Amino acid sequence: MIINNGNKLTLSPVIALLTEIYPEHESSLFGSITAFCEEIAQYCQRHGFFFYVCSLKSLLAPDIQGYIKVHDHWSLADVPYPDVVHNRLHSRKVEKSPLFQQAVEMMKSRGTPYFNAHFLDKWSVFTLLSNFDHLQPYLPETYQLRKKEDLIDALSAHSGVFLKPVHGSQGKHIFRIQQDERLYRVDYTTFSQPFEKEYPTFQSLFEALYTQLQKQGFLIQKALPLQTYKGCPFDFRILCHRVKETNWKVTSAVARVSQQGNFVSNLARGGEIAHVYGLLQEIYAPLTSRQITKLLKELALDICHCITVSTDGLFAELGIDLAIDTDGHPWIIEVNTKPSKQHDSITDKKIRPSAKAIVHYCAHLSGHSTEEV
Template sequence: MKQEALQLVSENSRSGTFFVPVEMFKEYVDRMQFPTAISFGTKTVSCEVAPHPDQKNEYKLSSDLWDQLMIPHESLIHVFQKDQTLYLGPLVGIFTAGFTQFNLRPIGERSLFFAKLLSVEKKIGAFYFVFGAHQIDWENGTVNGYFYTNEGWRQRKVPIPNVVYDRLPNRKVENLEFSKEVKERLQKEYDIPWFNPGFFNKWDIHQMLVNDNEASKHLPRSYFQPEFHDIEKLLEEFKQVYVKPANGSLGLGIQQLIQKNDDPFVYCRFRNNEENRLRRYSSLKRLVRRQFPFGLEEMIAQQGIRLLKWNNNPIDFRIHTNKDDEGKWCVSAIAAKIAGTGSITTHVKSGGEVKTVKEILHDIGATPTIAKKLHETALLLSEKIDANMPGFIGEIGFDIGVDQDEHVWMFEANSKPGRTIFSHPKLKGDDLQSRRLPLEYAVFLFKQSVEKQPELVNAHGTFL
């Protein structure tokens, strides 16, 4: 039985009791079957159920159960039932690293990012917090997590959460033993849904999609750990080639090779020391030898695309997709990114500019059907990646281009997309949507996990 998200408050007058709206209590009376246990996070205790004393459309929990379950504060919540147990929440933990000793900014420069994520708690109905490996008390099954409240950041001890949203900052941290141990223990010992479990490898994603008839038409021709003749062949056919790290992010390490018609020189555009650079070489062999002195191991060479342009600067599109409260993919945010003058990428840090899709299509006189193509392609690719990846994937950030024939190309898919585009004043709605959806998806995973649960308590109300 699913109830709408309602407010949960504390009650002092009666012990061991969960008070529910009158209509909900009538359903128990009609069935002559009452819940005997209540669960929050991974903690379960015995309880009685009674009608709300003031007949309000809210939940009340007696203060003794409130303390036993370690409810952090009053909040809007969902309640799901399986057999004789009521499940409150969900309690959703965002797993990350990089914590500091400063209460005002406990996750350093990313504190504002997490504060904005957590702020949707009251809109969705859940308890939402941030935690790291060192805040878990494995012996007692608790987490000393960071909640963002009206008074700022506060630490509260709560049970192990129902769902974990992975926001580790980079691959290096992800590959540390303590990160792997936390993930393994929470999934194996507690059977917790863990979504966005890892960073994507660009070549793995390419290989996953290249054999799919629908997806492959959106992939530029690419080579992993290319030989010299692979680059030579791409450059001869497409006149531009992009070489990038298979495990790169934020546009770091990308280099563009350019061969102009009737020009004996080969050019390389790249970024170095926060500057956009352009070098000229007398031959491709000299360029490769100089620009890639350590070889092309773990690199990808990809055909260049003749992209749509704005004021002669290439345009690509950042599209965020998320799963919603029914576990279905939707487009949560989309924006056009314009490359800065002389820049190899459209990243804002490299001088790029962000515009809405409507603005850019109007400015360049493109057909409105491009927006529809972008949405359809992003959803198609999301579903294909999701179908072929292990674990739960809740969001993907795509870098997608449109060529001058209006064909759509996927350049990259990122499992933990950046959010620089949301600084655009006209993308505030997209920003909110992209923050709401991960928590809505967590509610969906919570409901699924409840439906799979065996009866959790024995006659004494202790956890089995």
């Protein structure tokens, strides 16, 4: 797109962010990423880039309409076809739809790069990372739940396990099952159906869970003796972004501490964020805290590289969830291809580092260079 930059006409990359749009909610037009879109828009304006937000149907329309930031509000306008597309669709169902596949084919035919290419489910990530020998010591024992005997075997081998939805997110629909003598103790998150806390037999436990387990695929993961902070479990979200062709960098890192009595630390489930090194210093000596912090970041970057070389499609932003056990050993909990944009860093800056990183990578894909500002 040609824009007037003072007295000189220059080519400006056209950057589109693809997501769900809610016109009836002006203050949260783009749902949970509304503030993030505003930061990207502001940063693009600073660099003279043309940025808009559009829906999947709009991207496929002969005449695209997108939301552009005009002063302090979003305005729907006719916009040019983008030079690069950042995929922030939140629905796995939509990504599997013929409409999305049509958009993918159109982008490919026009030579338009897009990222992040698609969701990666938990089992796919586990099997992918398991292929790298050096990552195996950081992966909790994990199995697919295909039949009742899979859960019987897991509980025979481990005193506690987690049942996690293969396509789950935000700490939803997770069961924690622990064996205590002849009882099975159950904790769980965000189910409309109430479950008992204790079951006297495996059969009574399985019958109670059966309906929920049939609704979606689950995997079984060994419960680890994770480190706690003031009696609460915690983990780490390491946010990484791709730099040009193959390199990745850590953009931000936060610790997420669960609510008292909760076993998941997701912010959507009431968790709180803290500085990684600051929290570790409450538990370990300064030198150990620095070593663990460094190891977590190195492990996150290694995971990004392994995913880059092992998956189809382009990925440029990954949220790596890690935890440490009571011995300080790191464990890989989850990899998010569309990481949450709510509290993804602890900063008082008006534009967070992750928004800047997205703009710089978009500029790179479209053949433009930017300086970190």
